[in-house]
Amino acid sequence: MTLTRKHIGRFGIAFLAAVAIYFLHGGMQAALWEPAFVTGWILLGGMLVLTLLNTRKKLPFLPLAKVRNWVKLHVYLGWFVVGTFLIHLDFNVPNGWIETTMAVLFVIVALSGVLGAFLSKSLPPRLTRRGEEVIFERIPIFMTQLREAADDLAVYSVEQTTSTSIADFYAERLRDWFTRPRDYFEHIMELGGRRFALKQEFDSMERYLNDTEKEVLGELRALAEKKSDLDYHYALQKTLKGWLFIHIPATYGLLALAVVHVILVHAFAGMSL
Amino acid sequence: MNLKLQRFDYRSSPYERPNQEWVCGRLAEGKPCLVGPGGNGVCRAQSECRPLMKDGRWICTRSDAAGGKCSQGPAPDGSCCNPIPKCSPKPSIRRQRGMLSRYVVAVVVGLLLVLAGGMTGEAVFSPGPLSAAHSELGGCASCHTVSGKGMVAWAHSMFTGGSETSDIQNCLGCHENRGGNPHNQTSAFLAAASEDAAARGGEGGGPLMTRVSAVMGLSVPEADGGGVACRTCHQEHGGHQNDITKMSNSECQACHTTKFNAIGDGHPEFGAYPYLRRTRIAFDHQAHIGKYFVDPNNADKAPGTCRTCHVPDTQGKLMLFAGFDTGCASCHAPFIADKPVEILKLPGMDVDSLIDMEADTGEYPAYAEGEEFQAIGDALMRSDEGYAAARAYIEEEDLDLFDLADIDEDGQKHIENLIWAYKTLIYDILTQGPEAIQERLSAASDADLNQKQVADLMAGLHIDAVSILQQRWFPNLFEEMEAHLDGTAQPMPEDEGEEYELPDGMLEEADWSEGGGWYVEYFTLNYKLTGHGDKFMRDWLRFAVVTNQDEELGASLMDAIGTPKSPGGCVGCHSVDKTDGPGEVNWKSRQPNPSAVGFTDFFHAKHFALIGDKGCSTCHELNPEADYTAGFTDFDNSTFTSNFSPLSQKVCADCHTESVAGNDCTQCHNYHVGEFPPAAVDTKLTAK
Structure with missing residues (x-):
């Protein structure tokens, strides 16, 4: 992932917009106005626009610009909203219960958003580089298919070789590994230790087998590699979907509190709209 | 071995709908059915296909994606032979x-x-703890009138108008006199102050954000009820340590028309500050330091440093005058009580002419020699119409009381009235006591004097002194007054009597009263001052300047006792302020008032360690050209010339930068100007 002039340009616009808010805030403060009301409404408006991305995704049939462009708007508007948030707080830590909870939720939303943007940029190329393209929802089906194929192969090896070496190896070392997704963090961090260990075990096993057994073991090795690739895709795709489990719920929690906050500040500051 | 898992053709890969709410319960096992759950999360699966009757036979309709037509085919009754077991759908x-x-x-x-x-x-709901000073306020309702009305009412108030005005009243419940106009000043004052500041320079446009607000065209928001709302400047809920009085320089300059960056960058010149008014005590520093203190005769009395006479107050704010005993007494004390105040003196009369014209006066001492009327005696008699008319006649005719031979009948009548006025005064005092004085002074001053005030003015005048006076001046006063009041004419007797003389060996009255007090000396009633701070003088000066409402009487009294040359010379040092309304005799130098807040504060004590060898003159430099004493020729404390040169702003600006001593406006200036006594509680006196 490299920063292009377009990235810098868009970020620059968001930054300049935040600087404009900073001067708006400072100018109002200098004139003894209460800038928090203005920055607060800008902040709330910005957050509502950000949530429109989710709405846009649910309305694919409407000609409301491409989702790709909505995502760009979401990312850079998000940076602007982060700046506005800091200005709204006057770069201080809030100390009310509601305000602190909101700030914590905002930080969670912002950090998860930054993480999500990073993941969305960095993980897809990795998915392209390894294994075949699979739909996330079908991975359990493919995993079952691989396990069944491996089971069949183990039975077949006994029939063909009259030896239980491969079947034993499969039953003891691989059967359980084939049953469900494995090695999540290893794949996320791209460590490869488990994959190497598996290869070592296959290599060690191969030295004691005859040609027929080696052929069967080769097929089993291919299935294991496929399973490892599937685990890799599962880990990365799950991560790509998983960060939204933080980002979106926290957003709605934040919006709920924002409504309460808006009512309270207007009512208790004695100011009507 | 073909290990391709994912196929995308429609025959081998059913369409994936990730936006569906439910997925088949067997997906986790890797064996989902193709039918899938309904939108309500209920399993819809029955069988792998729904056989179709064609040409009298049941035909399998299983899709290619599900494996195509099954080998067994439908049952004879048309049901699918591959039923799908029910599952519990899982959320997507x-x-x-x-x-x-x-x-x-x-x-x-x-x-x-x-x-x-x-x-x-x-x-x-609180956005944070209150500042320490407010931390004990009970609940939101102490400040917020909207409190307790509930979320719906709060939401409603967003659209129907705020509670700013009523909230301000909650603040003012404790902080009296702080609301309303900026600086608690009138618009006219603020306009004049702005003009004055503009005239003294000031440039730079203000801090960055002040200029930004100017570009935005923002003006200071007015509260609903006018003025500035408390919360405009004081933001609460910032925590116990939060200083809610802290204001930025930009915020201070929001209202100010003359905008500048800091004290060292564009601040208007100080102008006359801190010499904004005449000093209360008239002390010519230039004359004393340059002339009197260097006189060899005074060498042992002259102070060595400024601090001999000036000491900081307990706050370290003002430099107070150390007082008469420390600063003045060594030179001035001996001369304060050197001459008495003449209270009443019988005027000298051409008694022979009065006898010749058979004037109705009763007896009158031929040896009386008073040539003018005493102000205090005059004050006691001026309510007597006969006396007032006589005095007016004498002044108009420029009458010489020692030569009454040529006066006409009208003049004779006035002289008779004048003499009876003196007799009546003494008679009234002797018969009615202080009430007579109270009545006469109240009438003369057009002020309702009380007993205490009269007692103060009498300064312990004993009836014996008045009695002696009567016996010497008018021995038959009581008989004469009775006849006079009956309307019986009493020609002046031809016997002029004898001049009073002290018995041999008796101490002169003036000598007896050396230490102060009342005494009668021949035909004069005197009061001898007791020294500095004499109460009699203080009370009469206060009466003349403050209590008295009669301008003519005031002027008369001030001529007699209110000049530097008057007995005691009080006013030589204690200036009198009187322009409009009641005046004030400045008995003390400027005194600290913990409740008073001015526009500017300066803490002298904090700066002592910073000034070098020049000491106080670092800031206060004597101005030899200044005509200081000219400022004390009238009662207006604003017309004066200070003994000192104008204060240099540079002296402050050298240290008061952002990085050294700070350059916040509020380090020197206050917003709430006026008298703000500390909040007190009313505690009922109870006993068990």
């Missing part, structure tokens, strides 16, 4: 995310409601 990822979002919102709102209604109550 999207649904799980949506449910989590709803849970989070529910938890947040639920917690809010539980906490708001529970033990923590209002604390949940």
Whole structure:
């Protein structure tokens, strides 16, 4: 992932917009106005626009610009909203219960958003580089298919070789590994230790087998590699979907509190709209 | 071995709909059915296909994606031979995310409601702890009138108008006199102050954000009821340590028309500050330091440093005058009580002419020699119409009382009235006591004097002194007055009597009263001052300047006792302020008033360690050209020339930069100007 002039340009616009808010805030403060009301409404408006991305995704049939462009708007508007948030707080830590909870939720939303943007940029190329393209929802089906194929192969090896070496190896070392997704963090961090260990075990096993057994073991090795690739895709795709489990719920929690906050500040500051 | 798992052709790969709410319960096992659950999460699966009757036979309709037509085919009754066992559908990822979002919102709102209604109550809604000074205020309603009305009312108030005005009243409940106009000043004053500041320079446009607000065209918001709302400047809920009085330089300059960056960068010149008014005590520093203190005769009395006479107050703010005993007495004390105040002196009369014209006066001492009327005696008699008319006649005719041979009948009548006025005064005092004085002074001054005030003015005048006076001046006063009051004419007797003489060996009255007090000397009633701070003088000067409402009487009294040359010479040092309304005799130099807040504060004591060898003259430099004493020729304390040169702003600006001593406006200036006594509580006196 490299920063292009377009990235810098868009970020620059968001930054300049935040600087404009900073001067708006400072100018109002200098004139003894209460800038928090203005920055607060800008902040709330910005957050509502950000949530429109989710709405846009649910309305694919409407000609409301491409989702790709909505995502760009979401990312850079998000940076602007982060700046506005800091200005709204006057770069201080809030100390009310509601305000602190909101700030914590905002930080969670912002950090998860930054993480999500990073993941969305960095993980897809990795998915392209390894294994075949699979739909996330079908991975359990493919995993079952691989396990069944491996089971069949183990039975077949006994029939063909009259030896239980491969079947034993499969039953003891691989059967359980084939049953469900494995090695999540290893794949996320791209460590490869488990994959190497598996290869070592296959290599060690191969030295004691005859040609027929080696052929069967080769097929089993291919299935294991496929399973490892599937685990890799599962880990990365799950991560790509998983960060939204933080980002979106926290957003709605934040919006709920924002409504309460808006009512309270207007009512208790004695100011009507 | 073909290990391709994912196929995308429609025959081998059913269409994936990730936006569906439910997925087949067997997906986790890797064996989902193709039918899938309904939108309500109920399993819809029955069999792998729905056989079709064609040409009298049942035909399998299983899709290619599900494996194509099955080998067994439908049963004879037309049912599929591959029934699908029921499952418990699972929520899709999207649904799980949506449910989590709803849970989070529910938890947040639920917690809010539980906490708001529970033990923590209002604390949940508070945006933070109050500052230490306000931390003991009970509940939101102490300040917020909208408190306690509920969320619906709060939301309603967003659209129907704020509670700013009523909230301000809550603030003012404790902080009296602080609301309203900026600086608690009138618009006219503020306009004049702005003009004055503009005339003294000031440039730079103000700090950056001040200039930004100018570009935005913002002006200071007015509260609903006019003026500036408290919360415009004081933001609460910032925590116990939060200083809610802190103001930025930009905020201070929001209202000011002359905008500048800091004290060292564009601040208007100080102008006359700190010499904004005449000193209360007239002390010519230039004359004393340059002339009197260097006189060899005074060498042992002259102070060595400024601090001999000037000491800081307990706050270290003002430099107070150390007082008469420390600063003045060594030179001035001996001369304060060197001449008495003549209270009443019988005027000298051409007694022979009065006898010749058979004037109705009763007896009158031929040896009386007074040539003028005493102000205090005059004050006691001026309510007597006969006396007042006589005095007016004498002044108009420029009458010489020692030569009355040529006066006409009218003149004779005035002289008779004048003499009876003196007799009546003494008679009244002897017969009615202080009430007579109270009545006469109240009438003369057009002020309702009380007993205490009269007692103060009498300064312990004993009836014996008046009695002696009567016996010497008018021995038959009581008989004469009775006849006079009956309307019986009493020609002046031809016997002029004898001049009073002290018995041999008796001490002169003046000598007896050396230490102060009343005494009668021949035909004069005198009061001898007791020294500095004499109460009699203080009370009469106060009467003349403050209590008295009669301009003519005031002027008369001030001529007699209110000049530097008067007995005691009080006014030589203690200036009198009187322009409009009641005046004031400045008995003391400027005194600290903990309740008074001015526009500018300067803490002298904090700066002592910073000034070098020049000491006080670092800031206060004597101005030899200044005509200081000219400022004390009238009662207006604003027309004066200071003994000192104008203060140099540079002296302050050298240290008061952002990085050294700070350059916040509020380091020197106050917003709330006026008298603000500390909040007190009314405690009823109770006893068990």
